[in-house]
Amino acid sequence: MAVVVSCAGDNELAMNLHSSLASKFSPAPADLISLKEDEITIQNKELGIKNDAVRKSLDEFVESNPDLVSYSVTEFGDIFTIGVPQSLDKVILSCEMCGYLARHEDELNIHKRTHGLLFIP
Numbered sequence: 001m002a003v004v005v006s007c008a009g010d011n012e013l014a015m016n017l018h019s020s021l022a023s024k025f026s027p028a029p030a031d032l033i034s035l036k037e038d039e040i041t042i043q044n045k046e047l048g049i050k051n052d053a054v055r056k057s058l059d060e061f062v063e064s065n066p067d068l069v070s071y072s073v074t075e076f077g078d079i080f081t082i083g084v085p086q087s088l089d090k091v092i093l094s095c096e097m098c099g100y101l102a103r104h105e106d107e108l109n110i111h112k113r114t115h116g117l118l119f120i121p
């Protein structure tokens with residue numbers, strides 16, 4: 001399984017993020033972090049990095065980039081999305097473990113399962 005990072009249709013953002021990740025996790029063979037349009041696929045097992053580390057790199061990328069002030073990183077299992085979140089007045093649920101905001105209970109339950117997977121001993 002690989003981690004997929006979607007930039008929600010923003011190819012330029014994906015390109016910048018791809019070069020940032022490629023230098024961050026270097027020396028990595030190019031095919032372990034690949035870019036296709038607005039999507040970056042990271043072969044994280046081969047690179048020996050966990051989802052947490054990917055998440056941290058994405059957060060740092062967004063935080064260190066003044067153009068991305070209104071962007072945030074959302075996570076669904078092995079899929080990360082970087083984009084402008086939906087308006088907050090629709091958000092009614094939040095994850096007590098990490099503060100993730102969900103608009104539907106189903107969405108929250110799917111999200112919480114990702115924690116379950118991480119904490120099984």
Ligand SMILES: [Zn+2]
Nearest residue numbers: 095097098100
């Ligand atoms: Zn959570």
